[in-house]
Amino acid sequence: MSDKTIRPGVKLALEYGPIIAFFIGYVLFKDRQFTVAGIDYSGFVAVTAMFIPVLAVASFLQWRLSGHLSKMQIATLVLVVVFGGLSIWFNDERFFKMKPTIIYLLFAGILGFGLMRGQSYLEAVMDQAMPLEREGWMKLTKRLALFFLGLAVANEAIWRTMSTDAWVNFKTFGLPISIFGFFMAQSGLFSRYGTSEEEKEG
Template sequence: MQKKVNPLVKMALEFGPVLAFFVGYLVVRDDVFVIGGRAYDGFIVVTAAFIPLMLVCTGILWRLSGHLSRMQLMTAILVVVFGGLSVWLNDERFFKVKPTIIYLFFAGVLGLGLLRGQSWLQYVMEGMMPLQPQGWMILTRRLMLFFVGLALANEVIWRTMSTDVWVNFKTFGLPVAMFLFFMAQSRLMDSHGIKEEKE
């Protein structure tokens, strides 16, 4: 049974590890650590610390709420897989490609639903945004394209720019882009929203 969690606690558990990664990276980005006779730069060390922190916070959130969304589970799995590969192979590229995989996966899931004439986004977010069926289809199509755009942006940034730029993009750029996307859907909400009847 899903339980209500204080919104501030939920936000801290979801975004705390990302902010901790950002702060940790700023502190040790220029350092090199020799562990077991092998040299690791600051990015890899922070990634190694981020993985258990992310899992602990996800576990606490599950304990408090009794529920984890598919997005949270998928994110945790990919953090372990790609973060683990980066640490094991001492190669930061695996961790940097993780957002690309996540956003392409979500775009693919939404696209598959659209091909079946369904908005699978509606099943996840219906309680938060009451929309007419046509509105859900439009929003799903837009969000699918948005996820593809985020995946492409991540690829361009980590392949052509510095690690500093990518860390800033991942920490601040992606959440801000998501916030702006949903803010930009206000006209869709007005035209396709389900308004409660008032006596």
């Protein structure tokens, strides 16, 4: 299926809608207990069970509408299914809380491996969105790998030492705001190393 244009509002809703749905579900059901087949599940685990199909449907719709899913989106969906499934199977919310740690360590490791080979894997997936000189890509990739590593450490520290409420707020609001802030902070790099499509082709 060829790539198609998807309206920004629809894309934003499909990407962040499941996260907001998880947050709302948690707020509504966090103090409730659900019994299924004689097994008691906390509200957190029940909402996790809801989140998995919601994310899967949103990812499918985005693929149908745009004809494309990024490798990051696919990896996130797979890890949500795996770790969310483990939380439900073992009735243990810790598996789902570890999921962001695994995702960010995976991304940091992939980017770091590319840097050790003298390559920017970030450039391979984002070149069309942000044309940069090679030196710019290498610097941005190094910074992003360290940033992902920092997010993994932060997630571990928060879910292990703080309340579930604090972790849900961090996941719903802290992570997106941190990522947005990181790219805003790179404006100087984008300005210094940015190139136009004409310059690249020339």
